[in-house]
Amino acid sequence: MTLTCFKAYDIRGKLGTELNEEIAYKIGRAYGEIYQPKKIVVGCDVRLTSEDLKQATIKGLNDAGVDVLDLGMTGTEEVYFGAFHLDVQGGIEITASHNPMDYNGMKLVRENARPISADTGLKEIRLLAESGKFKDVAVKGSTEKYNILPEFIEHLMTYIEPAKISPLKLVVNAGNGAAGHVIDAIEEKFKALSVPVKFIKIHHEADGTFPNGIPNPLLVENRDSTRNAVLEHGADMGLAWDGDFDRCFLFDEKGQFIEGYYIVGLLAQAFLLKQSGEKIVHDPRLVWNTFDVVEQYQGEAIQSKSGHSFIKEKMRERNAVYGGEMSAHHYFRDFAYCDSGMIPWLLAVSVLSETQKPLSSLVEEMIEKFPCSGEINFKVEDTQVTIQKIFDHFTDQKPTIDKTDGVSLDFGAWRLNVRASNTEPLLRLNIESRKDQNPKPIQTYVDELTQLIQA
Structure with a gap:
């Protein structure tokens, strides 16, 4: 068998x-x-x-x-x-x-x-x-x-200082998955500690028929309900989870979905505000914003191959406090190097309270400096042949080459990473640029690469 x-x-x-x-x-x-x-x-x-x-x-x-x-x-x-x-x-x-x-x-x-x-x-x-x-x-x-829930909630509270949390209104979308019971328990805990956070719950009840579709906020069509609720209620932040809530997705107070890449920078900032000098592990797909934040807050950025087993191994090896992937997987030293979908939003609440800035302005500064394409997937006959074609096409521009994961080509003012998916027959492309050195819109590079890949 x-x-x-x-x-x-x-x-x-x-x-x-x-x-x-x-x-x-x-x-x-x-x-x-x-x-x-x-x-x-x-x-x-x-x-x-x-x-x-x-x-x-x-x-x-x-x-x-x-x-x-x-x-x-x-x-x-x-x-x-x-x-x-x-x-x-x-x-x-x-x-x-x-x-x-x-x-x-x-x-x-x-x-x-x-x-x-x-x-x-x-x-x-x-x-x-x-x-x-x-x-x-x-x-x-x-x-x-x-019943592990009471002990789990106590552990989650160690990532924030409840007395320092500002009044906030949060839209929480469990997608009828498993997250709802934890949100309810956190809400009770917040009430007991007089933490001034109000939860607006949508698609909250656990329901295995998934009446509102499979919870996967990475799909653009699944984001409207969270976005609309944020705008309707004038919330400070929207949160949505996948079915087993090991991934958490953030929306700012304008209802805008925030790319996982910029969340890595935000959470790195959360840890480094508490303790400068800590090590932050990141994947190689998009990196410049992470470098910038980690340098600004006196930390050390460490690159690892994408994928949870590689990130966890690198974090253990270097005693890193946090590791983040742009795919919305976030790993924490105090959580046995495992990924969590609850710790990230608690840290985001902490940063909002500490900086007294709205989420949009925190993230827009990052997006403005380092615009990115987000991950674009292509179905191709042979991923390795296509990667070689991209490599050959740009070789005369003499980019800096990194092969930690797939191929990263750095041209100074912009860079790309292209890699084969570990789980599907797909080629994954990410592009980013430095706005101060590069007036060209990111779409220019996306169009050039799309043409090359599909030729």
């Missing part, structure tokens, strides 16, 4: 054929047999199939002799938190995040929430699950329900 649901970083597959309860049981059983943890945490998102897949996974773990703390309906980061905060040796979240309705999946971690990906154990789990040759254990594991 070949299992096609195993990907580079996690497990994702079409329900029924690629992922079902029988397969989930085998994955749980294989995880238990390979790592032999005494106890792990397991949670699931709001999808209609997630609870049944979770129970099958737990049965596999129990049959492998593993005790399980069932966290119930959770976002991925609540499982990560449980995996490093509690006396357990790993965790599994059942989630398909922003994938279509007929998909589900799993994210797996070891002790201290260390990620399990293709090169750190996922292949071995797949091979054992495919073979189905499991050893019998003398004593099966047990399962108990555990």
Whole structure:
């Protein structure tokens, strides 16, 4: 039996054929047999199939002799938190995040929430699950329900100084995913601490039928509801999450969606305002704004290959306080180097309070200095051939070349990064420029590259 649901970083597959309860049981059983943890945490998102897949996974773990703390309906980061905060040796979240309705999946971690990906154990789990040759254990594991939420909220509060938060009005859009219950708990905590933040909730109730569409704010068509609510209520900021809320998307008080690239600069600023000299890890797709902010606030910028396992590894190696990707994944040293969709907006609230500036002006300064294209995806026959074509086209302009991830070409006044997707047959292009050195609009370069790629 070949299992096609195993990907580079996690497990994702079409329900029924690629992922079902029988397969989930085998994955749980294989995880238990390979790592032999005494106890792990397991949670699931709001999808209609997630609870049944979770129970099958737990049965596999129990049959492998593993005790399980069932966290119930959770976002991925609540499982990560449980995996490093509690006396357990790993965790599994059942989630398909922003994938279509007929998909589900799993994210797996070891002790201290260390990620399990293709090169750190996922292949071995797949091979054992495919073979189905499991050893019998003398004593099966047990399962108990555990509410991690109060401890998780206490941890989140350590990223802000509640007494210093200014009066703010926030639109929060859980997209009917798993984020709502955490927002409710934060709201209660804020009331208890007299933090003057008002929440305006839209698409708030957890609903696995996703009546307002799959929560994925990266899709332009999914942004209107948050934008409109910000404008209607005169809010200071809008927040929207994907299904398992490990990614958080910000809108300013004018309802404008903020590119993930500039959020990296904003969060770097949040940490460096507290403690200069800290190290900030970033991906190579767009970099100039991050360099600028980190230098301005006396930090150290460190480049890493894109992808969570690379960023986490680099952060551990260099003891970085924060790592950010323009894809809206943000990683934190005090969160066991894991990504979180709750910590970023709390830090943004902190920066708004500290600077007493509206979000638009904080971000517009960055956009004005370093305009960017945002990530543009192209379907091409052969990604490597196309990358070489771009390389050859510009070689006589003698750009500075960096091959940390795909190819980055730096022309001084503008730069580009082009790379093959890790997960799809796509070529991903990012372009940025320095406004003070370059009067040309960014679209000029986008058009030139589009023509070249599609020729």
